[in-house]
Amino acid sequence: MSVYRDLGLRPLINAWGTVTAVGGSLLAPEVLDAMREAAGAFVDLHALQARAGERIAAALDVEAACVTAGAAAGLTVATAAAMTRDHPELRARLPRASGLPDECLMLRGHRNRYDTAVAVAGARVVEVEDATGASVEELRRALSDRTALLLWMAEARSLPGSPPLAEVAAVLHEHGIPLVVDAAAEVPPRALVRQMLDEGADLVVLSGGKEVRGPQSSGMILGRRELVAACAAVAYPHHGVARGMKTDKETIVGLVAAVELFARRDEAAEQAARERMVSKLVAGLAGCADLRVRRHVLERPGIQPASIPRAYVRPLHATAAAVAERLRSGDPAVAVGVDGDEIALNPQCLTPEQVPVVVQAVIRACALVS
Missing domain, CATH: 3.90.1150.180 (Aspartate Aminotransferase, domain 1)
Structure with a gap:
């Protein structure tokens, strides 16, 4: 080398x-070849993002997908999308969140150094916990008209006092509040993504540069079509809070190639x-x-x-x-x-x-x- x-x-x-x-993972020759070819021509980035999302969603058997500049960027984009949904005039205000639902609920045991990505979008974390842990009852008490989403850390799902994902999702869905799962480094197994969506997660954020073995600066948001569409409207190449989180044409094409290999491994x-x-x-x-x-x-x-x-x-x-x-x-x-x-x-x-x-x-x- x-x-x-x-x-x-x-x-x-x-x-x-x-x-x-130490660099994430190593790229397969097919991924490098795809990136090299992508570097040789210009392309409409909006169209490329949309088509890449379709290919990734099909490969992973999910409703929809949005490419991001890594999993941390995916958390920021998902938070912004949960706060503004399908209102472009609200997206332009971020990270100035005054007047918007700006609270991201998290179970206290799920807090970690990566949840600062929520603050980049203009939201603030509200911890949920009582004397016995983060119960469903405490979650209900924490909900308000300022609640934009709940961020669930997949790595912490087995912690004592952490209620099952399906129970948390049921409470949130009663109030129309999305549940976003940070599963950046949680695969394998590949089936875990589908499992979390089936249990009620609305969006699952996954790194592209870890077990998927795509470009390290890539990530993806997977899940419900309408929420993924809101994420795509926030993500690069749009202007706004995620503009600096660039996913260049080489990275997007490389991630598609890596995901399709990943799905067949x-x-x-x-x-x-x-x-x-x-x-x-x-x-x-x-x-x-x-x-x-x-x-x-x-x-x-x-x-x-x-x-x-x-x-x-x-x-x-x-x-x-x-x-x-x-x-x-x-x-x-x-x-x-x-x-x-x-x-x-x-x-x-x-x-x-x-x-x-x-x-x-x-x-x-x-x-x-x-």
């Missing part, structure tokens, strides 16, 4: 996952391959005296997606953060996750050939910092 070495940088072995900080075979890599990671590290290793599947919000198994390594003579830093600065450089006092080795972006390399790198890093 001389392009990075020319910049004085070293490529990483990615045992962390499809995280933004053999998830069972990929999951089996990941299980084999985790087994080899655990077996390769099991005899090292400087660490303890175990297979682990996430049970709470952390390093998503939760469906992918990982090898969790507890260094015995150093902090997990110190070992992760040593791995990042090693040769080869390896990126890993840190979860408390363990490092997390995620097979999502590894190849089988890289597994023994990662094993040796972890053994060296645990020994060198002891």
Whole structure:
């Protein structure tokens, strides 16, 4: 990868996952070819956005889709659409939301650093929780004529005190309030998107640059046709609150190609391959005296997606953060996750050939910092 070495940088072995900080995912040759071809001609961006949405919706078996500049941009666009619906004169006012429904409800346990995307649209988050958690009764009490939407974080759905999505959706739909799900890094499985829509989500926001393996700067809003249309009216290339969240023609075409590949991928075979890599990671590290290793599947919000198994390594003579830093600065450089006092080795972006390399790198890093 001389392009990075020319910049004085070293490529990483990615045992962390499809995280933004190390580049999301790698693009398939078909996606790169589509983007390269798209770069060779001009096109009407409004028409391209509309047609791309149709193709993505068909591939994922949803009513409608809107391409965005990543999942965080999708949250901003979905919030703006929920606040203004089909009123263009109101869209032009954002983020000045005076006089508009400007409250976004969130269960307190669902708050995270990404919900700041709501504020970009001009809304403010109102937390829902009582002494026993975020109950349906507390949700009813929080509703008002200022409520524009509820943002549900898919990664937090299993937290204690978090009522089922279907129950939350039923309460909101009694009042005509949309439920938006942030599922940016929640696939696989692919069927989760359809499941959340069937349970009552009105819109599901998904990253294009993670498990879908599209351009990292891409995302999509999936769901009800009328609400997706309102999102498309807010999103680039329209002027307004989302104008700076550009999705260029190359990104749009690349995302369509990636989604259509994603819809055809053999998830069972990929999951089996990941299980084999985790087994080899655990077996390769099991005899090292400087660490303890175990297979682990996430049970709470952390390093998503939760469906992918990982090898969790507890260094015995150093902090997990110190070992992760040593791995990042090693040769080869390896990126890993840190979860408390363990490092997390995620097979999502590894190849089988890289597994023994990662094993040796972890053994060296645990020994060198002891």
